[in-house]
Amino acid sequence: MATGRTHRPATRSRGIPEATVARLPLYLRALTALSERSVPTVSSEELAAAAGVNSAKLRKDFSYLGSYGTRGVGYDVEYLVYQISRELGLTQDWPVVIVGIGNLGAALANYGGFSARGFRVAALIDADPAMAGKPVAGMPVQHTDDLEKIIEENGVSIGVIATPAGAAQQVSERLIAAGVTSILNFAPTVLSVPDGVDVRKVDLSIELQILAFHEQRKAGEEAAAGAGSAAPLPSAAGDVAEAAAGTAGAGGSGAAPSAAVEPPAGRAAAVARKNGPEGDVPAVMPA
Amino acid sequence: MATGRTHRPATRSRGIPEATVARLPLYLRALTALSERSVPTVSSEELAAAAGVNSAKLRKDFSYLGSYGTRGVGYDVEYLVYQISRELGLTQDWPVVIVGIGNLGAALANYGGFSARGFRVAALIDADPAMAGKPVAGMPVQHTDDLEKIIEENGVSIGVIATPAGAAQQVSERLIAAGVTSILNFAPTVLSVPDGVDVRKVDLSIELQILAFHEQRKAGEEAAAGAGSAAPLPSAAGDVAEAAAGTAGAGGSGAAPSAAVEPPAGRAAAVARKNGPEGDVPAVMPA
DNA sequence: TTGTGTGAAACGATTCACAGCT
DNA sequence: AGCTGTGAATCGTTTCACACAA
Numbered sequence: 001m002a003t004g005r006t007h008r009p010a011t012r013s014r015g016i017p018e019a020t021v022a023r024l025p026l027y028l029r030a031l032t033a034l035s036e037r038s039v040p041t042v043s044s045e046e047l048a049a050a051a052g053v054n055s056a057k058l059r060k061d062f063s064y065l066g067s068y069g070t071r072g073v074g075y076d077v078e079y080l081v082y083q084i085s086r087e088l089g090l091t092q093d094w095p096v097v098i099v100g101i102g103n104l105g106a107a108l109a110n111y112g113g114f115s116a117r118g119f120r121v122a123a124l125i126d127a128d129p130a131m132a133g134k135p136v137a138g139m140p141v142q143h144t145d146d147l148e149k150i151i152e153e154n155g156v157s158i159g160v161i162a163t164p165a166g167a168a169q170q171v172s173e174r175l176i177a178a179g180v181t182s183i184l185n186f187a188p189t190v191l192s193v194p195d196g197v198d199v200r201k202v203d204l205s206i207e208l209q210i211l212a213f214h215e216q217r218k219a220g221e222e223a224a225a226g227a228g229s230a231a232p233l234p235s236a237a238g239d240v241a242e243a244a245a246g247t248a249g250a251g252g253s254g255a256a257p258s259a260a261v262e263p264p265a266g267r268a269a270a271v272a273r274k275n276g277p278e279g280d281v282p283a284v285m286p287a
Numbered sequence: 288m289a290t291g292r293t294h295r296p297a298t299r300s301r302g303i304p305e306a307t308v309a310r311l312p313l314y315l316r317a318l319t320a321l322s323e324r325s326v327p328t329v330s331s332e333e334l335a336a337a338a339g340v341n342s343a344k345l346r347k348d349f350s351y352l353g354s355y356g357t358r359g360v361g362y363d364v365e366y367l368v369y370q371i372s373r374e375l376g377l378t379q380d381w382p383v384v385i386v387g388i389g390n391l392g393a394a395l396a397n398y399g400g401f402s403a404r405g406f407r408v409a410a411l412i413d414a415d416p417a418m419a420g421k422p423v424a425g426m427p428v429q430h431t432d433d434l435e436k437i438i439e440e441n442g443v444s445i446g447v448i449a450t451p452a453g454a455a456q457q458v459s460e461r462l463i464a465a466g467v468t469s470i471l472n473f474a475p476t477v478l479s480v481p482d483g484v485d486v487r488k489v490d491l492s493i494e495l496q497i498l499a500f501h502e503q504r505k506a507g508e509e510a511a512a513g514a515g516s517a518a519p520l521p522s523a524a525g526d527v528a529e530a531a532a533g534t535a536g537a538g539g540s541g542a543a544p545s546a547a548v549e550p551p552a553g554r555a556a557a558v559a560r561k562n563g564p565e566g567d568v569p570a571v572m573p574a
Numbered sequence: 575t576t577g578t579g580t581g582a583a584a585c586g587a588t589t590c591a592c593a594g595c596t
Numbered sequence: 597a598g599c600t601g602t603g604a605a606t607c608g609t610t611t612c613a614c615a616c617a618a
Contacts, residue, residue, distance in 0.1 A: 021497055025490075025493040025496040025497065043598090045599085051477060055599095056590070057587090057589080059599090060602075062600090070595090070596070071598080071599055072597075072600075087500070088496050088500045089499040089504075094495075103394035103397045104398065106394070107389075114491060114495070117495075158499070181502065182498040183498075188316065190339035192339070198502070200498060202489055205400040206309075207489060208471060209312040209315070209377065209404070210309055211485055212381055212405065212406075213375045213376055214308075215381070217376075218468060330576090330577060330578090331577070331578070343610075343612070347579085350580065357618065358579080360578085360618070
């Protein structure tokens with residue numbers, strides 16, 4: 001059961017490209033800010049700047065929605081707010097449940113931006129019986145046993161998973177069986193869901209790792225160009241293989257120690273390394 | 288000051304495509320799980336399934352890193368863990384600071400996945416003087432006044448912003464001035480940063496809005512195809528314009544009421560609507 | 575025989591540049 | 597005169613399909 005395609009089936013949205021859909025909320029936010037300041041119209045240039053995209057892209061995006069602008073003038077702010085809201089389905093309100101009321105789940109429950117804009121937290125659900133009944137964000141936490149009932153009674157179609165990774169797949173299966181068809185997953189796991197169910201994931205450690213990649217690249221480039229620049233180098237910029245060997249806890253302010261990565265040992269040596277991205281051969285490999 | 292390009296400058300990573308970089312953490316996680324179960328090798332097919340991508344994509348991704356597999360056999364798990372970790376810069380440890388210790392900031396500080404994998408929370412910073420000294424996740428919160436000192440003393444190059452939206456831009460400027468070159472932004476604002484600084488954003492309400500879009504589309508399709516299916520329809524699937532008018536709180540479990548969206552009024556009527564995505568004219572518009 | 579590594583084709587998204595409306 | 601809307605060019609990503617190595 002519940003073992004269909006993996007990650008984001010997204011049956012190809014009617015006409016509107018996925019990349020455009022992902023930007024609509026951004027435009028909407030910028031427009032809402034303008035609306036609050038009673039700005040009547042914006043040009044694509046201005047709005048694009050506010051949303052942090054370029055104006056050609058914005059115009060093309062809007063062209064998928066229809067011709068909502070006025071040539072020589074720009075876009076009517078109020079009207080556009082309405083059109084985008086409608087396109088995004090925010091003119092109706094969406095009850096959501098949050099499953100897993102730990103630190104993160106509680107933070108989400110308290111997060112204002114959640115309940116704004118057409119979303120309404122219909123229930124908080126946790127597997128811990130000790131949690132049941134305790135109020136979080138002014139709402140009593142309910143036990144996982146009642147998950148199906150809660151989903152059905154509230155007509156919930158969007159679920160937020162903030163459980164530990166180990167529980168996430170099972171929770172998603174129960175949510176889906178009960179009628180949920182969209183999931184926002186904060187647990188660091190790949191969810192396997194049937195076709196027709198949308199999953200979006202938010203993963204803190206993935207984002208950090210992507211930043212680390214670019215950060216490392218910057219450090220490398222900086223070293224390549226003449227030295228003596230301003231920016232402080234990251235903690236131990238020394239030899240890579242060495243850093244991988246020991247645990248070398250620099251500051252030790254209280255976070256989990258956790259050895260960085262296991263260096264390749266044993267059978268790893270059996271695999272020949274042909275063409276690395278650069279000339280630096282890991283010290284542990286045979287020469 | 289601090290007004291360069293907007294969002295993700297990403298000077299084009301050496302060779303490796305951005306889309307590939309974004310998937311490396313996914314592969315790494317799957318590989319780490321295999322490693323813990325002492326699985327010696329995986330095929331691209333198996334690993335791809337575990338990471339939720341297709342195998343051709345995975346092979347192409349790995350080909351950018353070099354030839355790390357063995358034809359007819361697959362990839363050596365340990366070796367690949369090491370290579371990807373190295374590529375991502377996780378063989379060194381990255382001190383990060385979290386600015387804004389509200390619900391979310393505290394949740395992040397407590398989040399295990401943060402301190403695992405080469406990242407170390409070096410400091411928690413908040414603008415509230417009442418917060419200063421209070422321990423969160425076993426670490427005393429420090430005041431914003433000391434931000435620059437903290438960044439410099441710890442050689443921090445990655446900052447996490449979990450402040451309210453209004454404070455985020457200013458915080459980012461201070462972080463950058465002090466030497467931070469990568470920012471993970473949880474505040475719902477577009478940050479404007481100079482070239483050479485990477486920003487990644489995590490925005491809960493944007494993700495929800497994207498889900499709502501697809502959810503709405505599903506409901507529409509379902510109505511178009513013969514009725515009488517299984518799935519429960521979302522709360523008020525009725526007329527869109529009507530839903531926008533009233534506040535129609537269905538369950539009312541305690542979340543903020545917040546009128547969904549303002550329907551187009553006044554000057555909006557001045558703009559002619561030429562070609563909508565479909566034949567449905569909003570009831571409020573003149574016919 | 576099995577499964578990687580990779581050119582080439584297909585697809586999607588972004589940017590350019592300008593015709594056309596107000 | 598100004599700014600939208602959009603074809604056409606460009607760029608990046610994904611998928612295909614198969615030669616080649618183990």
